[in-house]
Amino acid sequence: MAQTFQSPPGTRDFYPEAMALRRYIEDTWRRVSLRHGFVEVDGPTFEYLDLYKVKSGDEIVSQLFHFESRGEDKTQFALRPEFTPTLARMIAAKANSLPRPIKWFSIPRCYRAERPQKGRLREFIQWNVDMLGGETPEQRRQFDLETAALCLDCLREFGVGSEDVKLLWNDRQLVEELFKLGGVPAERFGFAFYLLDRVAKLSPEQRGKLYAENSVSAGEKAFFEALAAGSNPLGAEFWKDLAGGGEFNAAGFEQYSKAISDAQQQIDQTLSLIGLPGYARYDASIVRGLAYYTGFVWEVADARGENRAVAGGGRYDRLIEMFGGPALAATGFGMGDVVLAILLEQLGKLPKDIARGTAAAEVFVVSALDSADESVRLIGELRAAKLAVGASYKTTKNIGKLLQEASGSGAKVALILAPAEWERGVVKLKNLATREEKEVPRGDVVQAARDAMR
């Protein structure tokens, strides 16, 4: 009557090798975050469903796995699709007692109720980094770049450098200037951000429908279509080619393009000081769809233009207030494990023999004695001395075969309990790399094994 089961679509079984890769990714995120002075936090895996509507409106519900509380009150809960609402709730609750700037990171598992695709699973792990505070525009820009620098430094730790990825940046306020140049009325900026974010993913028919529904004028339409075609609004042709556009605002354009080149220069300069030159590129198409961004926005993308963005983030200065907290400037980013692993594999940056790295024994005990008691005792002593110990589960007493297993275990040394030596009260210690052997009195074995690890 046995049934067989599989994991649900879009989720993963982490067998030892897959788990070793996950640990490698998570440990690297954590280590580099701490190095940059961020501290780790986390929240519940599920939250009140309503929490997710604050920032994303009712339409988010269809993208969530949600369920009813059992018993009393039939409250609706949802599996977290991202960490930001939890972060905003936690910060809002304690904003005044937390030392500023708040520098938090987290490594939550997140969930999306959508059809799984390459690089997008239903369950994934996301590194979140957020920095809150900043009294002046200069300090807030510093925090923007400090978080982006952590992202780039961490990719460098994975072996991914400026030849592999670029930091594509934009600024919501500069995009508003662009909208003004394109003749978009201020009351339609929200729609325009939405459109710009999706424009490359929509068909001409879908775009036409959106224009009609939102009373978009012919001039605006030409502007959006030029952006959809990938034309660069910093090039003069962009504006010349706009069919039906009004008079070209040359002074406004000059101001807009100067603001961009000033910002690019400042970003380059700061990232170069930090030791991360050559990453930053202005990209007019980066707007980060989410409505809560208020300023600097960025993505880290494959320099070859392949794959999804490996990380993305920006400034969100009004979010903490939306969750009942004080006005608090904030900037941050997220990076998912699935896209990162694909990138590392494509670039040949996955460490070799990753599974063995995390599971390796340091010392391997080999015994050819009649009774198992002495090896059991020695293994217990070695583990009590905090050494990672392997031993064979085979019944053979053939030392050659057992030493083969020892070599395969990744251990640096084998300790050999052989009858002749044992009678003289000694154990053989064999360095498995150099194949050197020496005899060690039984009472000194644990210390000798520890010394061999140095």
Added chain:
Amino acid sequence: MAQTFQSPPGTRDFYPEAMALRRYIEDTWRRVSLRHGFVEVDGPTFEYLDLYKVKSGDEIVSQLFHFESRGEDKTQFALRPEFTPTLARMIAAKANSLPRPIKWFSIPRCYRAERPQKGRLREFIQWNVDMLGGETPEQRRQFDLETAALCLDCLREFGVGSEDVKLLWNDRQLVEELFKLGGVPAERFGFAFYLLDRVAKLSPEQRGKLYAENSVSAGEKAFFEALAAGSNPLGAEFWKDLAGGGEFNAAGFEQYSKAISDAQQQIDQTLSLIGLPGYARYDASIVRGLAYYTGFVWEVADARGENRAVAGGGRYDRLIEMFGGPALAATGFGMGDVVLAILLEQLGKLPKDIARGTAAAEVFVVSALDSADESVRLIGELRAAKLAVGASYKTTKNIGKLLQEASGSGAKVALILAPAEWERGVVKLKNLATREEKEVPRGDVVQAARDAMR
């Protein structure tokens, strides 16, 4: 229009200090598991609801958070209440390609849809350890004790020893012998295990109802009531006092008590060899309610008799087959983070200053130069050299105040960029413990900081 939210009942917000405790617990579990040669695995946070019925029947559903798949098929999924069904599914799928014995551990978050109580939350973290394989009864007993020894060694790593906790053990097969002595017919053993597990938690009325529903005889009833009253079936009075019991099976009793003392002796001997003497105690009341256990069962309990069991497990030799795999002997245990943290706190074993331990800077950069550029550059270099670096976000150039902040950061050394020294091309390196200072040429600063960490 700001709304305020709290975390759902029975879940936790992990602010930095709580997160540091969680990391300390998880890291310790992981480190000691690896030391004993176990490798880490994990599975999805949710599984097909039906997976949980295989081992626990339909009644499990009311204890689960479950939800419908979105889109196509309306499949039911459930948040995992434990890891064992996922483990059994994963092992069943690859049993023949995995090297034996299989030694796996995992540290999943798990979920229970019940009213939160002290030591029992709706979301918790559980360390799972499982060892599968074993051709002979001797080897299987060895694996039982190897997993239990890992549990005890890990508690020792937390500072909890044999004076604080005991390993209370029993064996399902010995319990069956006890049932026979008590006159319970073989067809009622399943019910008897269930009853024995719950007997102390049920009221006399609830017990009476169960007896009536299951046609329990007067003799059996007296036997169960004696167990419910906490009488020890190894004592002769237990059997004398049984009202309405049939003839006392003295030979059977002798065999039963000898089997227990033999097993106790063997467990003591093996755990002593491993270096873990003084933990094991036979306890007739330990049966581990879950129907899938087949042999050795155990709990690790507070020696003072307070709190819930901190860990529990046993042998489950038929489970992998129930999930469609081959016949495969198996033994394992689980330990939850909530009960463990309560125990550590009560015993005064929580490390002091735990939050600071994980967030500490190694080097703190202090600058009184006019421009921030030089400190930004130095911090970048230090982080690129993999050092954890702190720096002040204050605008003051008062070196005394900045050094106070450096001392509070946990850093071992401060690097001081002061105008006079900077003009001579040197930086002051101050050991924050010894208060010694020395001058280091700017070009040698990173190496000097690294050397100071040794």
